[in-house]
Amino acid sequence: METRSGFEYSTHMAFPMHRLLELRTPSARVVVPGPVEPALVSYYLELIGVGAGDRVGIVSGGDVGPTPAVVSLNDLRAARVPLADEDARPAATVRVRVRDDHSVQVLSAHDRLPDGGTRLSSGSGYVDELYRYGARTGARLAADGRRGSFAVDFALDDEGHATALGASTAPEEHAHATLLALRANAFRAGFAVGVDEDWRQVVATLRETGTAYNPIARAGVVAYGLETLADTGELHLVALGNARTEAEQCFYAALTALGAVSAETTAGSARYASKERGAWPVTRSTSRVTPAVALARSASASTPSIAA
Numbered sequence: 001m002e003t004r005s006g007f008e009y010s011t012h013m014a015f016p017m018h019r020l021l022e023l024r025t026p027s028a029r030v031v032v033p034g035p036v037e038p039a040l041v042s043y044y045l046e047l048i049g050v051g052a053g054d055r056v057g058i059v060s061g062g063d064v065g066p067t068p069a070v071v072s073l074n075d076l077r078a079a080r081v082p083l084a085d086e087d088a089r090p091a092a093t094v095r096v097r098v099r100d101d102h103s104v105q106v107l108s109a110h111d112r113l114p115d116g117g118t119r120l121s122s123g124s125g126y127v128d129e130l131y132r133y134g135a136r137t138g139a140r141l142a143a144d145g146r147r148g149s150f151a152v153d154f155a156l157d158d159e160g161h162a163t164a165l166g167a168s169t170a171p172e173e174h175a176h177a178t179l180l181a182l183r184a185n186a187f188r189a190g191f192a193v194g195v196d197e198d199w200r201q202v203v204a205t206l207r208e209t210g211t212a213y214n215p216i217a218r219a220g221v222v223a224y225g226l227e228t229l230a231d232t233g234e235l236h237l238v239a240l241g242n243a244r245t246e247a248e249q250c251f252y253a254a255l256t257a258l259g260a261v262s263a264e265t266t267a268g269s270a271r272y273a274s275k276e277r278g279a280w281p282v283t284r285s286t287s288r289v290t291p292a293v294a295l296a297r298s299a300s301a302s303t304p305s306i307a308a
Contacts, residue, residue, distance in 0.1 A: 023045065043203060069146050069150040085163075093153050118170060150168075153168045188247040202258065209257040222237075
């Protein structure tokens with residue numbers, strides 16, 4: 001782990017409950033950190049329409065995720081990846097996996113937004129550079145015998161070209177995994193802060209307002225951080241959609257429904273309390289709701305609430 005500009009870069013998996021979505025594959029078995037309420041496990045399993053059976057292991061304490069590959073600035077230099085100025089801010093991230101057979105797979109690229117959120121990159125001029133630099137770095141790690149996944153943050157120079165900062169502070173593994181598991185085309189992710197509700201009430205609110213993920217429309221919001229909500233007052237929302245604009249609209253509709261605000265989450269930036277930023281009003285307005293969310297709203301009436 002290295003530091004640049006006073007930031008500490010880490011590739012930890014921040015929201016491990018997303019691994020439950022892997023159970024969509026019949027042969028999959030997953031392990032998640034505990035203790036965790038059975039109803040919370042059910043929330044994620046309902047998204048993919050499967051039962052847990054004996055395929056879920058719960059381990060108290062510790063990191064249950066796969067060991068990530070560690071990427072350093074020296075690795076980036078050796079892979080001929082241009083480095084950013086020390087005072088540059090993250091603008092994009094690329095995620096890469098080095099497989100056991102030495103092959104390299106570039107998994108995804110996403111944009112880092114000014115409000116601290118992220119979204120799947122689409123049509124940005126620097127996407128090709130992210131994939132190329134990610135593949136080069138992965139090849140370098142594979143040549144050294146290293147395995148596992150890693151993510152690298154990039155800034156943009158004055159001409160809009162990608163320049164590397166170091167190992168990512170926000171890999172967003174859970175967001176991309178959610179997109180793949182639920183077969184959506186785009187995601188918009190970010191924090192909702194100042195959420196002063198029980199996690200069951202949060203789930204009920206998303207369902208009642210039609211902003212929760214709907215499998216028919218393949219659009220809506222999945223909430224992470226529910227297991228720690230009572231301690232942090234924060235959620236991480238992953239909004240899915242058939243297009244980037246739809247995912248964006250679903251994200252803001254959920255913030256409005258929860259009466260929460262999005263806070264900056266990039267490394268080194270302070271998070272503002274909702275009362276300092278001005279909370280989004282709790283409203284049932286449909287001004288930000290897409291047709292897909294409207295469809296989810298009609299379907300939510302027949303979806304039983306976990307709180308029940």
